[in-house]
Amino acid sequence: MSASNTRFAAVAGAANFLLCAAAGTALLIVNGSKVQTVQSVSAMDPDPPGYQSSAPAIGIPPSTPTPAGQDYETVTAPDGFSTVVPRGWASEPKNPGSYQATDPRDGSNYVRYGATEARGDLIGTHAAAERDTATRLTGLRRVRMDPIDVRGREAVDWEFTWESSTQGTRHVRAVYWRTGGVEYFVYVSALDSGWQPMPELLNTMVERSRP
Secondary structure (H helix, E strand, C coil), X not given: CCXXXXXXXXXXXXXXXXXXXXXXCCCXXXXXXXXXXXXXXXXXXXXXXXXXXXXXXXXXCCCCCCCCCCCEEEEEECCCEEEEEECCCCEEEEECCEEEEECCCCCCCEEEEEEEECCCCHHHHHHHHHHHHHCCCCCCEEEEEEEEEECCEEEEEEEEEEEECCCEEEEEEEEEEEECCEEEEEEEEEEHHHCCCHHHHXXXXXXXXXX
């Protein structure tokens, strides 16, 4: 994979699925949740003093996922990746190795998923991506960037909001995990006012993903 594709993963891993977009059910995040400013982010110290997640990190069970069912359809990406998206949300390529599926009834809701070559430290890579993205997205504010576990694999749960000049506050949440030298991700984005169903959708996409 080329160096440019790799940078996409790291920086665009946030930026790509980042925001173009914007980040409970047991995972519901309320609009009044405490957030952390990106200025305090450090790749060496991803959780600044006093930082706390606004809600529990996603818990991913190790069991085999159930079939997609009538509400979802299975989609695939490079490096053997598969997950599910809501039925009727058509997928299209976004960047090398990544795809976007958009809600046909409301184009402000969409998900992204994909795979890219893993480089560097997982948390440090996404903390750097966050800083890079903050130079392009107005008012980027972190809700969480927590190390988690996805089926026994190293992972990070990254959630943030930003201010769109045309749409208002957008909300984004994504999970990245690594195995076999590849970084996989699933990502959801919506207007903050319509955020309520998105954490459950993200959890479903992670639960039913492979590898």
